[in-house]
Amino acid sequence: MDIVVENLTKKYGNQKAVDNISMKVATGEIVGFLGPNGAGKTTTMKIITCYIAADEGDVFIGGKSVRDNPVELKKYIGYLPENNPLYYEMPVIDYLEFCARLHGIEKSRVPNRVVDMIRITGLNSEKHKKIGELSKGFRQRVGLAQAMIHDPKILILDEPTSGLDPNQIVEIRKLIRDLGREKTVILSTHILPEVEATCDRIFIINKGRLVADGTAETLRKKAQGTDIVRVRIEDGNTDEIYKSLKNLKSVSMVEFADRNLNRFDVHCKSEEVKREIFSLCVGNNWVLTEMTPFETKLEDVFRELTMN
Amino acid sequence: MDKIWTITKRELSSFFDSLIAYIMIVLFLGFSGFFTWISGSDIFMSGQASLRPFFSIAYWTLFFFIPALTMRLLAEENKTGTIEMLLTKPVTDRQVIIGKYLATLILIAIALALTFPYVITVSKIGNIDGGAVFCGYLALLLISAAYAGIGLFTSSITNNQIVAFLSALFIGLFFHIIFQIISAGMKGLAGQILNTLSMTVHFDSLSRGVVDLKDIVYFASIAFLGLFLTEVSLAKRNAYN
Numbered sequence: 001m002d003i004v005v006e007n008l009t010k011k012y013g014n015q016k017a018v019d020n021i022s023m024k025v026a027t028g029e030i031v032g033f034l035g036p037n038g039a040g041k042t043t044t045m046k047i048i049t050c051y052i053a054a055d056e057g058d059v060f061i062g063g064k065s066v067r068d069n070p071v072e073l074k075k076y077i078g079y080l081p082e083n084n085p086l087y088y089e090m091p092v093i094d095y096l097e098f099c100a101r102l103h104g105i106e107k108s109r110v111p112n113r114v115v116d117m118i119r120i121t122g123l124n125s126e127k128h129k130k131i132g133e134l135s136k137g138f139r140q141r142v143g144l145a146q147a148m149i150h151d152p153k154i155l156i157l158d159e160p161t162s163g164l165d166p167n168q169i170v171e172i173r174k175l176i177r178d179l180g181r182e183k184t185v186i187l188s189t190h191i192l193p194e195v196e197a198t199c200d201r202i203f204i205i206n207k208g209r210l211v212a213d214g215t216a217e218t219l220r221k222k223a224q225g226t227d228i229v230r231v232r233i234e235d236g237n238t239d240e241i242y243k244s245l246k247n248l249k250s251v252s253m254v255e256f257a258d259r260n261l262n263r264f265d266v267h268c269k270s271e272e273v274k275r276e277i278f279s280l281c282v283g284n285n286w287v288l289t290e291m292t293p294f295e296t297k298l299e300d301v302f303r304e305l306t307m308n
Numbered sequence: 309m310d311k312i313w314t315i316t317k318r319e320l321s322s323f324f325d326s327l328i329a330y331i332m333i334v335l336f337l338g339f340s341g342f343f344t345w346i347s348g349s350d351i352f353m354s355g356q357a358s359l360r361p362f363f364s365i366a367y368w369t370l371f372f373f374i375p376a377l378t379m380r381l382l383a384e385e386n387k388t389g390t391i392e393m394l395l396t397k398p399v400t401d402r403q404v405i406i407g408k409y410l411a412t413l414i415l416i417a418i419a420l421a422l423t424f425p426y427v428i429t430v431s432k433i434g435n436i437d438g439g440a441v442f443c444g445y446l447a448l449l450l451i452s453a454a455y456a457g458i459g460l461f462t463s464s465i466t467n468n469q470i471v472a473f474l475s476a477l478f479i480g481l482f483f484h485i486i487f488q489i490i491s492a493g494m495k496g497l498a499g500q501i502l503n504t505l506s507m508t509v510h511f512d513s514l515s516r517g518v519v520d521l522k523d524i525v526y527f528a529s530i531a532f533l534g535l536f537l538t539e540v541s542l543a544k545r546n547a548y549n
Contacts, residue, residue: 049396053546074398081396085389089326090318101314102397146393 001076001153001184002027007057010043017043019208030180032199033188036306040208041188042082045158049079078147082158084140088132092123092142095131096149103150117145137168148179155180157187173198192298206306219301231277232263232290248276311399315407323415332373333419339369357434362426363444363515370452371484375476378459379469381408386467401542405535409460416452440517447514450527451507455480457534464541483507
């Protein structure tokens, strides 16, 4: 099922939490939602999951408006809210049964689904404990199990890995990727490598507005403009090397990265540049000890788009 | 209906798991039993085989205990955020409200059912009026329905259980005695209106054994108004938060 968000606006008092956001998420896509705290990620997710209504605009899930068919559409959505609220006094099994029943799973199929989810999320050793007795990582698994108990076509996860330790993050991320196959997934996070690792596409929002939309690669390219190669050339005169690099055909600009070590950042126009640098070094008997494509980090893209 | 029942069952088991149900039942039976059988104007003072002393005591104990039952129903969900998890499941606000309301009523009905030994005891002492006993229990159930409606509403407007409890008592107090006291000193239409709004007036006439549709409509409308306002208050998340 696809999700189409059209001109969504939501105000809290005078403040616009979401300001005219439009976006499309295709069936089966895993999409990352990035933005600083208070950018409007959670509000957008709350609207998509039919928890709150938008002031203007609409969301269409599989072509149906969330305004007109909330109860029907909620059946297709699995949602892990921010901070993962759970009934702490309930045992894990009872809680999952409760969620399964609310999702309208037939009574006879409920025990099977619950056992399946417990196995998939690795909760077997904890299944009889009360949720309040579990560690944060296990609670997060319960939250995921609850979101996926009805095998939804759409998964909306609001900061699924917040507050977990690095090992747990890797495990939960793997879970999301495994379970998210063939599902449309929207997840929000502050952890940028996570988005690169799990998502097909990235939306960056800032102050309620959508400021970027694309794959991690295209966003990086856009921020950086040209490709940069960092080279280190030894056994030669620094200024001479600098001049010869500048004169190469496919080079547009050369900067010193570290003058003492003869390191340069070479801005280039085409892929040919690596070969040209190599031939240049061979021709002059210089020694090429380093040549790495220089990537703008997603962090930099993020900072550039969301800082004022 | 299936979903309402799912929610009702969860609330009921949460009442029992958290011991609230047991404490409520023990206290209710303890208080009403003590004042019915041992102390004050008890059953032996009246010289009649009647349960009226019990009914008028239960009328007061329920007034205090129902807000204690309803205070956490929505306030706790608001506080922990589980309300968001619940309302993003394929249920309507109304199903959630009715489910929680039913759980409260069932728990009260269980507590009331446990006082049946009183009926048996009194019927052994003398000739008991079965109709009056039935009406008495009906009246207790109806005031419970009304107070549970008020309690559920005050629970929905806050995320603090104490606030929910006290505001339910505050609103309840008007129906319970204040309207009656004021109306006693007033004449004319205003006095009559206040008199009609007083829960005690309706409770007394019903528990005396007079089934009047007017009384039943009165209790049902308070309950309905409570539930309606709860729904409005839940829907407010769309406007502000």
